Amino acid sequence: xxxxxxxxxxxxLSPGERATLSCRASQSASLYLAWYQQKPGQAPRLxxxxxxxxxxGIPARFSGSGSGTDFTLxxxxxxxxxxxxxxxxxxxxxxxTFGGGxxxxx
Amino acid sequence: xxxxxxxxxxxxxxxxxxxxxxxVSGGSISTSYWSWIRQSPAKGLEWIGYIYHTGxxxxxxxxKSRLTIxxxxxxxxxxxxxxSVTAADTAVYYCARTPIFGVAIYTFDLWGQGTxxxxxx
Numbered sequence: 001x002x003x004x005x006x007x008x009x010x011x012x013l014s015p016g017e018r019a020t021l022s023c024r025a026s027q028s029a030s031l032y033l034a035w036y037q038q039k040p041g042q043a044p045r046l047x048x049x050x051x052x053x054x055x056x057g058i059p060a061r062f063s064g065s066g067s068g069t070d071f072t073l074x075x076x077x078x079x080x081x082x083x084x085x086x087x088x089x090x091x092x093x094x095x096x097t098f099g100g101g102x103x104x105x106x
Numbered sequence: 107x108x109x110x111x112x113x114x115x116x117x118x119x120x121x122x123x124x125x126x127x128x129x130v131s132g133g134s135i136s137t138s139y140w141s142w143i144r145q146s147p148a149k150g151l152e153w154i155g156y157i158y159h160t161g162x163x164x165x166x167x168x169x170k171s172r173l174t175i176x177x178x179x180x181x182x183x184x185x186x187x188x189x190s191v192t193a194a195d196t197a198v199y200y201c202a203r204t205p206i207f208g209v210a211i212y213t214f215d216l217w218g219q220g221t222x223x224x225x226x227x
Binding site: 001032034036042043044045046049050053055087089091094095096097098099100101 | 150151152153164166167168200202209210211212213214215217218219220
């Protein structure tokens with residue numbers, strides 16, 4: 001099983017700032033990593049799949065990069081609605097697994 | 107557009123079986139895998155398993171011995187049964203669509219709203 005470790009646990013930023021979130025895999029996930037956003041009381045929402053492809057309707061300020069064991073989600077300029085918890089998920093190996101999440105807060 | 111809705115008891119007694127159903131509306135049930143995922147403070151997000159319209163299933167090994175996922179294509183519903191539950195199974199349970207063709211395969215691109223299940227006597 002691939003264990004995904006996200007860092008930092010919490011990122012305290014202001015609107016307009018750049019957010020950089022990390023996801024590290026215990027073994028190679030190739031390029032098969034996705035990112036989700038979750039707001040309080042809501043289900044997660046798919047943002048990025050296969051490391052760098054934005055899902056339908058996701059704004060261009062969200063971007064992903066990386067490969068193998070190190071991946072990054074970047075939000076270029078935080079909007080008020082971007083303050084949420086972000087999770088990574090891998091499909092490089094079974095079972096499918098998620099990271100523990102990074103909270104982006106004001 | 108496709109929507110998912112979970113239903114089932116919010117309280118289950120220890121050692122009993124947790125049963126949930128997900129209803130799929132607004133689209134075909136035959137073109138994706140259909141997953142169950144749960145979320146708890148202790149374990150975070152955990153993929154439980156999925157089913158295809160042909161009946162093919164794949165389960166998380168950590169739950170496989172207690173788990174059954176089934177599908178009713180005529181009703182456009184799929185169901186989860188988890189036996190011998192303990193307090194560790196207390197979580198929000200989500201159903202989700204897992205694409206297997208085209209883009210975003212083996213992700214979860216559409217989710218239900220989730221349903222809280224508490225295991226307690």
